[in-house]
Amino acid sequence: MPPEPVDFWFDFISPFGYLASLRIDELAARHGREVRWHPLLLGVTVLQIMGLKPIPETPLKGDYAVRELLRYQRRHGQSIGRDLFLPPMAPLPPARLMAALLRLEPAQAKPFARAVLRAYWRDGRQIHGAADLQTIGVAAGIPAALLARASDGALAREALRDEMDQAVARGVFGSPFVIIDGEPFFGVDKLELIDEWLACGGW
């Protein structure tokens, strides 16, 4: 029996989630693991459930997070192609669309998410809701008819609500967040630890 897939959550507007998305599949594959990607809304976990502020609006931490992000990019030879101080896109439409794809055609959810993350974070494109998401999805090879079906408001809303309920029930709160065989890991900094964990079977 193949080992259980690794679960990976990210918010589309989280730069640390984006940087983790660039490495998580290759990292898990080295240990014979698949990765299931899940959308997460920090607006629900961090703001509503935890009652905290967004990091950029948190004194001291906001400045620190930018430094850490730049350092991480330098260290890993990654780069973000957009101004971090621009207002972020609305994270709800891509999260809903991704959740709907996970229901309708799970294999298409990850290519869709990857294409959106790339357009937004690597290429610095502005993304304004449904039409832009369709364009990006089609360019990534997702069938237009499937994207149209996944854009159904009621279906997508319910799919994302389910995803979020499950995430919170499993203790997920940040971006990136990874669960491996029940063990939770928060933060892009944990990728090296995850690598070790997968190699040795955990401590």
Add this chain to the structure above:
Amino acid sequence: MPPEPVDFWFDFISPFGYLASLRIDELAARHGREVRWHPLLLGVTVLQIMGLKPIPETPLKGDYAVRELLRYQRRHGQSIGRDLFLPPMAPLPPARLMAALLRLEPAQAKPFARAVLRAYWRDGRQIHGAADLQTIGVAAGIPAALLARASDGALAREALRDEMDQAVARGVFGSPFVIIDGEPFFGVDKLELIDEWLACGGW
């Protein structure tokens, strides 16, 4: 000229700060660096300045932090000898006393802090203010007369206020926090990164 010392901040009531304190000097010494220890009050940075809640009172994050703490201990063969769910000691008295020692006799501040951390976190002792701190300090070889001088309310208050002002001005907010040649590192998870940074001169 020897390289600049590394600066290390911790709150006496932070278990992650304690675990970092067990490794930071040895780690820095391998790269020819001294470490200057500084007291920090999370009640000032996290609660007052950042406007956040204590981690144990933050939904989702509180549970996660406990898991991470246990995992870290298993991985590094460290252990905490007290019940994490007991109410913490008041962090102000040891922080003030340490700040006063940093002024009066800097070489005695670290042995004092280490003895308090050990008594509290390793041995699970209850620490109730000045008398217990004196006992612990004397047992650690700090002259009783010096401890008495450092317990002067006005001196200690002002010394800690200065320490806190400087810490905040340098962007310090959490425990543990390390600054090396102007580069900030937050969290016990960063010790491996710090090791790499000191080895290669940074990215």
